[in-house]
Amino acid sequence: MNEQQLISKAQQGATDCFTQLVACYQARLYSYLLARCQNSYDADDVLQETFFSAYKYLKTYDAQWQFSTWLFTIARRILSNLKTIYHVAIDAISGHECVSEIDPYVLDRNNIWNIIKQDLSPNCYDVLWFFYMEQASIKEIAHIMNQSESWVKTNLHRSKMKLSNNSALELMLAKE
């Protein structure tokens, strides 16, 4: 069964077809979330919530876009909602230091994606991720981010420029 058949069967309520779709995309989606979230527990929550939402709104999926594009669009939306909730929670407990459990899946400090997270805005970070890791087209990225294609091109260019001027990165790449 190809992807389109799986999607149409899942749209008719076949949960086994949907779980096959989950199996296809979970690693791609999860690696994006793992790189983007503060810890793996948040990434787990967003991943599950993304697939729940995808199942719930599967009938609204527009086949003109890739299925991965649709999933990333949902994931980004959930991620931004989670951040809003976090900010509220952090404001509520301000003054208290938050001690989290040791997370074995937190990114290596030397991982380039971890380094550039400090330097780039979340939007620029996402543009880079979708461009290099997902190899999505400018059009697809624009759709995921709900922006124009020229906005994506500008941010991609800006991000590259900013990274080439990052001294920490330069040092790291020189060592390689």
Added chain:
Amino acid sequence: MKKQLETQLRNDGQHIRMLAQDRLATLDLNQKILDGIDAKKNPANSKRIKYLSLAAVLCLSVLLGSLIQEHGPKNQVTPTSQLKISASLNQKIKQIPASIEQNINQPLQDEQQAIISDLKALKQQLLSI
């Protein structure tokens, strides 16, 4: 530099993907999602059934109530003893002396008078100024 940066981005991204696959192996996401979908499906269905049955009971009770209201008084025959009692009550009500009514209204009238006299005094004071 640019080429090197791009390669590094891809390589480190691959490392994250491996980390993700490793984590997913322990997560058993499919089962969690299936459980979640079932959990979301069932309460919705049972809730729907509950609401429907509640609505049906309400509709039936409203229908029954309106039927009783429509047909009840027409079919009901007032017994003669009750008629007699209501007639005697009417008579007694008519016999209530006007003085009782006056006694009830007296405090109100007194209050009214007091307010009027206060207002008059106030008016006098204002005019004198």
